[in-house]
Amino acid sequence: MRGAQLAKARLGGCTFNEVNLRSANLWQADLQGVDFSGAILEGANLWGANLSRAKLWGAFLDGATLKQANLTEADLWNASLNDADIFRAVLRGASLPRANLQDAKLMGADLQNADLKRADLGRVDLQKANLRGANLAGANLQGADLSGADLRETKLFAVNLERAILDRACVLEVEGLTEAQLASTRSHKDAGLPPALRNLS
Numbered sequence: 001m002r003g004a005q006l007a008k009a010r011l012g013g014c015t016f017n018e019v020n021l022r023s024a025n026l027w028q029a030d031l032q033g034v035d036f037s038g039a040i041l042e043g044a045n046l047w048g049a050n051l052s053r054a055k056l057w058g059a060f061l062d063g064a065t066l067k068q069a070n071l072t073e074a075d076l077w078n079a080s081l082n083d084a085d086i087f088r089a090v091l092r093g094a095s096l097p098r099a100n101l102q103d104a105k106l107m108g109a110d111l112q113n114a115d116l117k118r119a120d121l122g123r124v125d126l127q128k129a130n131l132r133g134a135n136l137a138g139a140n141l142q143g144a145d146l147s148g149a150d151l152r153e154t155k156l157f158a159v160n161l162e163r164a165i166l167d168r169a170c171v172l173e174v175e176g177l178t179e180a181q182l183a184s185t186r187s188h189k190d191a192g193l194p195p196a197l198r199n200l201s
Contacts, residue, residue, distance in 0.1 A: 007045075137176065161185050 002020050007027040011034055018038040028048040037057040044064045052072040062082040066089050073093045080100045088108040095115045102122045110130045118138040128148040137157040147167045157176030166187040171177070 156181065 001016075001024060002022045004021060004024040006029055007025050008029060009026070010030045012030050012032040013034065015035040016039050017035060018040075019036075020040045021036075021044055022040050023043045023045075024041065025045045026049050027045050029046070029050070031046075031049055031051045031054055033053045033055075034051070035055045036059045037055055038059060039056070040060045041064050042060050042062045044061070046061075046069050047065050047067045048069060049066070050070045051066075051074050052070050054071070054074045056074060056076045056079050059076070059079045061084050062080055063084060064081070065085045066081075067085055067087045069086070069089045071089055071091045071094050073095075074091070075095045076099050077095055078098045079096070081104050082100055083103045084101070084105070086104055086106045086109055088110075089106070090110045091114050092110055093113050094111070096119050097115055097117045099116070099119045101124055102120055103124065104121075105125045106129050107125050107127045108129060109126070111134050112130050113133040114131070114135075116134055116136045116139050119136070120140045121136075121144050122140050123143040124141070124145070126144055126146045126149050129146070130150045131146075131154050132150050133153045135155045136159050137155050138159065140160045141164050142160050142162045143164065144161075145165045146169050147165050149166075149169045151169050151174055152172045153174070155175045159176070159181065161181045162184040164185045164187075166185055
């Protein structure tokens with residue numbers, strides 16, 4: 001099914017385990033509850049698709065377009081989303097433990113209450129993203145841009161924040177943040193450092 005043309009298709013509840021859908025066009029498709037475990041979706045167009053409660057265990061979504069997609073409560077455990085475009089997508093309550101999101105674009109994405117434990121978010125663009133209540137314990141955020149992000153009530157235990165940008169981020173009631181983590185960020189000595197963090201330095 002490589003390169004399949006499935007724009008606006010209604011595929012809710014279907015199973016595509018380990019199916020090759022590389023470069024497929026799934027623009028605005030209804031994919032609620034679809035099982036994509038181990039599927040190859042590299043370079044696929046999922047712009048505006050409804051993937052709520054979809055199962056994407058170990059799926060390959062490198063370079064995929066997921067702009068404004070609905071991934072509410074989707075399960076992306078150990079999925080690969082390197083360099084994926086996830087601009088303004090909704091991932092509320094999504095499960096992403098150990099997911100690889102290096103260099104992904106998540107500007108303005110809604111990740112409220114998402115599970116990102118041990119996820120690799122190296123160099124990810126999370127500007128103005130909503131991460132309120134998200135669990136980032138053990139995640140890698142090295143070089144990530146969190147400018148203007150909402151980090152209220154997030155769990156940051158053992159998170160790698162080396163050279164991360166936290167300018168104008170909202171960090172009220174953050175859990176697990178240490179002085180050592182703060183000192184490793186690019187914002188540590190910058191004027192743009194949020195006051196709540198500046199007080200920890």
